[in-house]
Amino acid sequence: MIKLYDYELSGNCYKLRLLMSFLGLEYQTEAIDFYPGNQHKSDAFRRINPLGQLPVIDDDGLVLRDAQAILIYLASKYDPNGKWYPRDDAALLGQMAQWMAFADGITATSSAARLHDGLFYSSIDIDAARAGAHRLFRILDEHLFFAEEAGQDWICPGDHPTVADIACFPYVILSEEGGISRMTYPAIRRWCDRFKRIPGFIVMSGVFPAGPGFTDAAGVAA
Amino acid sequence: MATDLQNTWHPIAASTDLVKRHVYQAQLLGREYAVWRADDGYVNIWENRCLHRGVRLSIGINDGRELKCQYHGWRYANRTAGCTYIPAHPADAPARTICNNTYPVAEASGLVWCGEHATGDLPDMSGFESVTALRGLPVNAPRDMVIEALGAYAFADGCSAQTDEHGVVTVTAADGQAVRFFVQPSDSNLSVIRGVLNQALDGAERIAALRHHNFLLDVLRSQVEARAAELETPEPMTPPIAKVSADLAEIPPEQEGGRTAELRVQVVDKTVTAEGIVSLRLEAIKGQLPTFQPGAHIDVHLQNGMVRQYSLTNGPGETDHYTIGVKREPDSRGGSVAIHDSLAVGDVLAVSAPHNNFPLRRDALHTVFVAGGIGVTPLLAMARALNSQGLSFEFHYFVQSHAHAAFRREMGEFGDALTLHKGLSPEDTGAKLRDILASPGHARHLYICGPGPMLEATRGIAADLGWSDEAVHFEYFKNTKEVDDTNSFQIELARSALSLNVPAGKTILEVLRENGINMESSCEQGACGTCRVGVIEGEVIHQDVYLNDAEKSAGKSIMTCVSRAASDRLILDI
Numbered sequence: 180m181i182k183l184y185d186y187e188l189s190g191n192c193y194k195l196r197l198l199m200s201f202l203g204l205e206y207q208t209e210a211i212d213f214y215p216g217n218q219h220k221s222d223a224f225r226r227i228n229p230l231g232q233l234p235v236i237d238d239d240g241l242v243l244r245d246a247q248a249i250l251i252y253l254a255s256k257y258d259p260n261g262k263w264y265p266r267d268d269a270a271l272l273g274q275m276a277q278w279m280a281f282a283d284g285i286t287a288t289s290s291a292a293r294l295h296d297g298l299f300y301s302s303i304d305i306d307a308a309r310a311g312a313h314r315l316f317r318i319l320d321e322h323l324f325f326a327e328e329a330g331q332d333w334i335c336p337g338d339h340p341t342v343a344d345i346a347c348f349p350y351v352i353l354s355e356e357g358g359i360s361r362m363t364y365p366a367i368r369r370w371c372d373r374f375k376r377i378p379g380f381i382v383m384s385g386v387f388p389a390g391p392g393f394t395d396a397a398g399v400a401a
Numbered sequence: 402m403a404t405d406l407q408n409t410w411h412p413i414a415a416s417t418d419l420v421k422r423h424v425y426q427a428q429l430l431g432r433e434y435a436v437w438r439a440d441d442g443y444v445n446i447w448e449n450r451c452l453h454r455g456v457r458l459s460i461g462i463n464d465g466r467e468l469k470c471q472y473h474g475w476r477y478a479n480r481t482a483g484c485t486y487i488p489a490h491p492a493d494a495p496a497r498t499i500c501n502n503t504y505p506v507a508e509a510s511g512l513v514w515c516g517e518h519a520t521g522d523l524p525d526m527s528g529f530e531s532v533t534a535l536r537g538l539p540v541n542a543p544r545d546m547v548i549e550a551l552g553a554y555a556f557a558d559g560c561s562a563q564t565d566e567h568g569v570v571t572v573t574a575a576d577g578q579a580v581r582f583f584v585q586p587s588d589s590n591l592s593v594i595r596g597v598l599n600q601a602l603d604g605a606e607r608i609a610a611l612r613h614h615n616f617l618l619d620v621l622r623s624q625v626e627a628r629a630a631e632l633e634t635p636e637p638m639t640p641p642i643a644k645v646s647a648d649l650a651e652i653p654p655e656q657e658g659g660r661t662a663e664l665r666v667q668v669v670d671k672t673v674t675a676e677g678i679v680s681l682r683l684e685a686i687k688g689q690l691p692t693f694q695p696g697a698h699i700d701v702h703l704q705n706g707m708v709r710q711y712s713l714t715n716g717p718g719e720t721d722h723y724t725i726g727v728k729r730e731p732d733s734r735g736g737s738v739a740i741h742d743s744l745a746v747g748d749v750l751a752v753s754a755p756h757n758n759f760p761l762r763r764d765a766l767h768t769v770f771v772a773g774g775i776g777v778t779p780l781l782a783m784a785r786a787l788n789s790q791g792l793s794f795e796f797h798y799f800v801q802s803h804a805h806a807a808f809r810r811e812m813g814e815f816g817d818a819l820t821l822h823k824g825l826s827p828e829d830t831g832a833k834l835r836d837i838l839a840s841p842g843h844a845r846h847l848y849i850c851g852p853g854p855m856l857e858a859t860r861g862i863a864a865d866l867g868w869s870d871e872a873v874h875f876e877y878f879k880n881t882k883e884v885d886d887t888n889s890f891q892i893e894l895a896r897s898a899l900s901l902n903v904p905a906g907k908t909i910l911e912v913l914r915e916n917g918i919n920m921e922s923s924c925e926q927g928a929c930g931t932c933r934v935g936v937i938e939g940e941v942i943h944q945d946v947y948l949n950d951a952e953k954s955a956g957k958s959i960m961t962c963v964s965r966a967a968s969d970r971l972i973l974d975i
Contacts (some may be wrong), residue, residue: 321615324536328608362426362433362459363539363593365418372423387471390462391791393421393440 181206181253184227184235186213188298190290190349191246192234193383197345198250201379202257214298247279250342262339274335275343281315282346288312289350292357305358312359316367319347323366332373340377348374352386406430409567410505410519411585412512412595415534419444419513424468426459428587429515431638433457434504436513439479439718440465446515447482448502448642451475458501466718466789477501480720483692485786491764494694494757498649510534510597512583517640524569528599529581535596536611537585538618542629544568544586547594550625551582556617580614589635594618659914660922662702662751664690666723671746674726675800675807678775679741680714683723686749690723695782696759696876699723700923702751704743709736710924712778712850712876713755714808716785723752726807728775756923758930758947759876761786765846768794769837771859773851774805779876780850781808784815794818797837799830799851830855834862841868849875870951877946880927884944884963891970894918895937909934909961909973918975920961927963934959935974940967 181199185192185208199206211233212218220231228235228244235244236253243249254264265271288311294300295308322334333340334347352371354361361368374380375389382388413427419438426449427434433449435458449457451470458477462469467476467485474488482501487493507514510526511534526532540547551570552562559575573579578599585593596618602610644650670682684690698712711725730737744750761783762768768787770780777798787794796815799822800806812819822833838847838859847868849859856875863873889904892912903912910932913920923931927945936959943953945960952958959971 321536321619325608325612328611362428363587363591365414365425365537368426369418369420369423387460388462390422390464390469393465 180239182237183208184211184224184233184237185209186211186219186233188384189213189233190293190353190383191286193349193386194246194345195234195236195249195253196381196383197348198253198263198342200381201263201345201377202253203379204253204257247282247342247346250279250345254342262341263345264342265337271335271337271341275341278334278343279346281319282343282350284315285312285347285350288315289354289357289359292359293350293353294357296357309357309359312354312357316351316354316359316361316364319351320364320366323370327366327369332370334370340374344370344374349383349386356385404430406586407517408519410507410514410516410523412537412583413446413515413585413593414513415537415595416508416511416513417534418537422463422465424459424461424463426457427515428591430517430586430640431588432517432640433459434515435459435461435468436515437463437468439463441479441718441721443480443721444506444508444513445479445482446504446506446513447477448504450642452484452499452501453487464789466716478692478720479718481689481692485692485694485717486763488764491762492760494696494760497691497754500692512595512597524567524583526581528579529597531599531601532597533600533602533607533610535580535594535598535614535618538594538615538622539587540592540594540622540625541590542592542625543590543635544584544592546629547584547592547625548582550621551584551594554580554582554617554621556580556614589638590629594622660700660708660753660925662700662753664699664752664754666690666750666752668744668746668748668750669722671744674809676802676804677729678726678805678807679729680724680726680808681740681744683725683750683752684721690720691754692720693723693755693782694757695761695786696779697755697757697782698759698779698923698929699725699755700753701725701740703736703739704748704750705735705739707734707736707739709740710929712759712782714778714781714811716782716811717789723755726775726778753923756921756929756931758933759850759874761848762846763787763790763792764844766793766844767842767846768792769845769847770794770796771799771834771837771847771849771851772797773799773855774801775807776849776851776856776876776878777807778850780848781811783848784818785811788814788818795837796820797822797833799825799855827854827858831858831862834859835866838863838866838868841866841872845872847873849873850878853877853879853881870949873949875949877928879924880944880946880963882927882944882946884927885942886965888942888965890966890968892966893970893972894975895972896975903965908963909959909965913961913975922962925962927960930960932961934961937972937974939971941965941971942967 183206219233225231236249243252288308291303292308295303295305334343335341372389376392419425425436427436435447435449437445449459453475454472456472460471467478469476475484476486478485482503484495484499487495504515505519509523511532548568552564554572557574560572562572564570570582580596580598582596665686666683668681669684672680674680693713698710701709714724727737727740729741759779770784772780784796796819802824849856887905893900901912903909921931923929930947941956941959942965944963
């Protein structure tokens with residue numbers, strides 16, 4: 180069975196819990212005391228991940244680190260419909276990789292601000308972290324606005340969300356815990372609602388569920 | 402003091418920003434708004450904080466009819482912003498005074514407009530009869546600086562810009578294409594550029610135009626933000642949020658007692674909904690009708706001077722009108738006949754604000770409704786509320802025949818939860834009720850409304866089958882008991898420090914009013930529960946049909962319109 184080395188408040192671990200929930204996968208977790216225990220920097224954990232970072236999975240002996248890498252692995256291996264990480268479209272592969280790299284930028288800024296405000300990481304330059312997150316959110320909001328204009332609900336083209344949406348979602352939705360308002364990003368806020376309505380969506384601390392979406396009398400979503 | 406900017410309209414969103422089942426977050430002159438479009442299209446602009454614990458409503462849930470706060474689940478109605486349900490107090494109807502602040506709203510030219518104290522007309526849009534709204538672009542700079550920069554905006558050959566005295570910038574190209582910019586003053590150092598083109602575009606042309614302007618405005622934004630960053634950032638605006646409105650904070654002035662009919666409504670539609678039953682759609686002459694909750698009724702003051710109570714049948718969020726159903730009573734004393742025969746579309750009626758003494762719990766695992774005849778009206782509103790929230794219920798509607806079943810269209814949404822029982826004899830009705838009520842179970846609640854004998858029978862069967870008093874809720878149309886008012890006694894008002902004598906022939910309610918205690922009342926015959934008062938000490942002779950048996954024997958409250966003291970004195974909690 181898949182084992183996830185997990186920390187409840189980690190948005191990066193949440194990415195994997197989300198995908199495994201969307202896919203209906205069974206898995207076990209091993210809790211790592213990130214704060215205040217700093218267990219991810221312990222000698223024992225460094226043997227599992229020399230970078231001393233969460234998340235890590237162990238799937239029947241295959242040990243993988245890095246949330247985005249694990250998303251690609253899990254979607255490739257366990258999504259029977261190949262919707263979350265379609266591999267037969269070169270353009271789409273490039274776009275998913277581009278936005279997953281972008282998600283790393285969101286982690287470096289928005290997540291850093293949240294660690295500063297919420298978990299006492301006082302060495303982080305909070306102003307730079309917030310400014311960096313706003314710079315990225317402006318780009319994402321513009322992208323999603325024009326995606327909507329093109330009739331596209333998700334970060335990448337197609338009628339199904341991909342691992343790129345999962346990679347970007349957690350530290351966008353948790354940004355306010357780092358003092359980063361999303362008020363001026365209306366397209367991001369609408370995308371968050373759509374994301375929360377994906378069947379199998381689960382919450383974590385600080386993330387609230389959406390209500391049902393609108394369907395017209397004929398049952399068609401609008 | 403309201404400033405000029407507070408008195409004028411500003412765009413705060415594009416119409417397309419407000420998708421259904423979403424809550425948009427906006428800010429104007431420092432004040433934050435939760436903005437949401439109900440399924441009926443209405444745009445609500447509210448203070449962005451829950452009245453309970455101050456949590457932002459922009460993270461709440463728009464269910465199409467109501468907005469639910471994420472924190473403790475308080476629900477607020479479309480249009481009125483009145484609270485309709487508090488999960489922590491499932492048995493109580495929230496007071497009408499629990500109402501969020503609403504702000505002026507208008508939708509025109511592809512934009513949604515607001516102003517804290519906006520009155521008067523929207524900005525003149527001649528030349529912009531058909532429009533395309535551009536993507537709103539937030540800028541970290543004061544409004545004036547953005548307006549100034551827009552004066553140099555050029556999107557095609559031969560552009561010239563004009564800025565009017567309100568800061569509206571219109572840029573016209575040589576070929577007649579034009580864009581008009583409004584700069585939304587979100588805060589002292591945050592503005593949003595909202596532009597509209599003077600033509601309605603679609604398809605690839607629309608996207609190309611949106612991208613073109615978005616790119617140019619992004620360049621302009623970089624320049625303005627660089628300039629703004631060189632200046633000292635102004636302090637954020639701090640709009641005051643009143644803790645409680647002045648009229649609620651002060652002791653209310655002494656008022657004339659009596660039933661009040663504070664609302665004027667017009668009969669907009671009168672439809673025969675079933676054999677002998679008309680439905681009336683009532684709309685406010687001006688302003689907004691007050692919030693109602695399922696189970697609520699209004700007093701209707703008829704043109705012949707009679708006052709009658711009718712339950713609202715509205716579903717949640719249907720806040721632009723009240724709908725009531727009126728049965729023509731064969732033994733009518735003039736109320737229902739006057740409505741059936743004399744009242745016409747266009748007539749104006751005086752009605753009370755809604756009273757709700759028949760509140761609906763929404764924490765039941767399953768709810769059973771038993772409606773007889775016109776008793777369907779309050780239960781219809783209740784079942785519509787549960788249905789809208791996806792909560793489990795079944796609806797049993799006992800009627801003489803198919804033709805006597807009212808509000809069938811509204812009930813269509815109940816699907817399999819609805820069962821019509823047609824033309825059953827009293828014996829068959831009893832047998833059917835025994836089936837329906839066979840399993841009381843945990844957290845199951847029963848709501849009954851119908852003719853007296855049926856209501857009595859249903860309560861009796863429910864009690865027989867083990868339903869507790871707390872799980873059985875009912876409302877009588879009227880109190881048919883003979884009221885005995887021959888005794889005389891003292892009442893002491895614990896909070897008002899008054900001692901009064903209630904003589905034979907007068908009700909407690911009348912004595913209270915004569916002595917300047919402003920009491921709410923509605924049916925004044927012991928059926929509706931509006932004039933209920935707490936009893937601190939003393940024995941009560943209950944003559945109402947509102948309280949259940951457990952409540953009557955507990956003796957903790959009294960219907961002051963009919964009930965009296967069994968002892969020499971009563972100490973009342975008023």
